[in-house]
Amino acid sequence: MSEQAGQWHFLTNHARVLGAIARDPAARLRDIAEICCITVRTAQSIVTDLEQAGYIRREREGRRTRYILSPDGALRHPAEAHVPVRELLDVFTTHDCPR
Template sequence: MDIPARWTFLTGHARVLLAIARDPALRLRDIAATCWITERTAQTIVADLEQAGYLRRERMGRRNRYTLVSDRPLRHPAESHLHVRALLALLGRP
């Protein structure tokens, strides 16, 4: 019996972070498609991650290239002793 998903293990922020880790040159529309979110939501999440210091955005011509800051601690107090690199390693992206 299939039960409709009401919750997931990963937030949109984690999915966007993982998508950028896989390809730092992704366009916002590609991030959105990969993460199954709207382009506007992707833009908001990228801005959140950049403002919090989890990624840096560099303009290269008409495109952006992202750099993850993998030594930043995770935000929730229960995981604040772990860094982004641990999350990426757990999800298969060292």
């Protein structure tokens, strides 16, 4: 059993991935995965979720992918549905987060 089993966290992996993308829109999936302490496969799945939900979109730049944020969307939970994603992203991008 992992050390984290049974623990809870304030942020989901989806929030972590969105924050990583907000800090570096040109980040590679493997970099996002490393920053968020998840597998590349999990990062890829989360990026797909975020894209399908309209929080980000992907653009190809040569062989790389650049992510474009859609910060005007609302958070998904009914208790925070009035809060724009921009406010969450401000927390991630205005403070240096340790790796």
